[in-house]
């Protein structure tokens with residue numbers, strides 16, 4: 001037991017536990033015993049707190065995660081500064097440490113070296129790992145990020161930045177809205193707790209709840225519910241398969257506010273070189289997973305189907321790659337060539353559609369036979 005206690009990093013542990021407890025307690029006592037607040041103040045400070053919570057979370061998902069850890073797009077220094085400034089108030093460590101830990105998570109997912117491996121339990125992956133000296137002192141390995149002066153500054157003065165943005169700023173805005181105390185408790189302490197839980201869900205729920213459409217050898221899952229809770233990070237199976245794609249939800253309707261914010265930043269000229277994986281590659285991964293799942297669930301009758309599916313899958317992926325190439329040519333084409341390419345694209349689209357229908361029929365009938 002004494003050995004277990006020695007492993008605990010008390011400063012982090014006490015902060016994670018005491019921040020929400022003290023915030024709730026102070027808020028309840030204040031609302032019950034004080035008469036120096038108004039309903040308007042509660043509503044306005046809570047609205048700001050909620051807005052600030054979303055902003056803080058987006059700065060983590062867009063900044064720490066997709067920009068710094070994965071380099072899935074390039075940001076203007078102004079945007080980098082904004083993201084680093086706001087995310088300091090999330091109390092999740094510096095961008096440098098966070099990104100370095102996260103890269104290790106991707107490299108060693110589900111193994112002993114994964115800092116927040118789900119194999120060590122849901123609560124360990126959610127919050128427990130941060131409470132150990134081992135996690136806090138995990139060496140930083142991100143030389144590319146260390147060269148960035150803004151990131152280095154945030155890392156060197158992290159605690160000051162965190163307190164200034166996480167507590168002092170909400171206090172100031174609360175004061176402007178008429179109640180500094182509500183500002184620090186609601187938009188400070190409670191908001192920090194909310195944003196922390198949202199990020200922590202990516203490490204716990206995203207490796208527990210959902211489907212595995214793109215890779216089966218990892219615990220990461222795709223889930224709409226988790227996507228809602230995490231500002232789009234819930235398409236985690238896709239993310240672990242294609243970590244350099246700036247999107248996690250690849251369809252336009254997939255709930256991924258982080259992706260939409262990056263797109264908005266690109267429109268404003270603050271982000272560029274948004275990386276995406278070719279759709280033919282994504283399709284290839286999906287079809288492979290469907291065929292493997294069928295093979296596993298239907299050992300007796302699947303031999304013939306597997307052969308058919310393999311041939312069809314190769315044809316679909318090839319057609320999709322050709323379709324993407326045609327679309328590129330089309331966007332650069334002129335005059336007569338435009339009409340020719342448009343017709344070719346339409347034909348290719350019909351062909352892919354029909355092959356996909358065949359694929360679905362084959363899978364369905366093989367499943368029915370099993």
Ligand SMILES: [Zn+2]
Pocket residue numbers: 105202203206207220236240
């Ligand atoms: Zn993960």
Ligand SMILES: [Zn+2]
Pocket residue numbers: 065069070102106239243
């Ligand atoms: Zn990631």
